[in-house]
Amino acid sequence: LLIGVRLVRADALGRREARIVETEAYAGPEDRASHARFGSTRRNRVMAGPPGHAYVYLVYGMYDCLNVVTGPAGSPGAVLVRAVEPMAGSELMRADRLAVERRRRSVRTDAGRTAAEDRLRRTPHEALGRGPGLVGACFGVDPSWTGTDLCDDHSSLRLESTPDDDVDGADIAVGARIGIGYAGDGWADRPWRFWIRDHPSVTRRR
DNA sequence: ACAACGATCAACT
């Protein structure tokens, strides 16, 4: 399980670090909610590769979502990082989230501009990475990051764990995955979403 | 070639 593990991006810009507090599991072709459900394609082919690599895709035309490939090579699967708690480098996270807002506003009317920026300025620390699209924005990743070896200490984007990251099993809540109603009975309600109960950085109920 | 549709978020009522 990835809950409690640190997501780290370290490069010339600096070091950002966040604790994973919410995830969702996606399986292979049999999972009607998984990107692997159509077999191997150019987009998802990394899902069938060796575990521990990044799979980043664009959703709704504007949000980049980060997944960690799971399972042995040949068995496609991935875990979506739905939310993180910032631990270090939150200035960089804010900067990249602002960059996303600026990108959006270039095709928007003047009216919405300052409102979005002001809101980000008021966004509390623990809410910076509260949502899969926001995780991607905080870490400045896009689909070109697909294939990055997250288990390699030399990768600028990687996973790290420390003894502090051990989570008590009793603190982990389980439920249905979000935003996959199209998958149908038996898959849409499959309890493959995991989060730290009552954690402030976990996405809210809808 | 073309049309439909999301593993979302924020701003509305």
Add this chain to the structure above:
DNA sequence: GTTGATCGTTGTC
């Protein structure tokens, strides 16, 4: 509780 923004991927013709 509803809706608009925005575009690559996928399935269909």
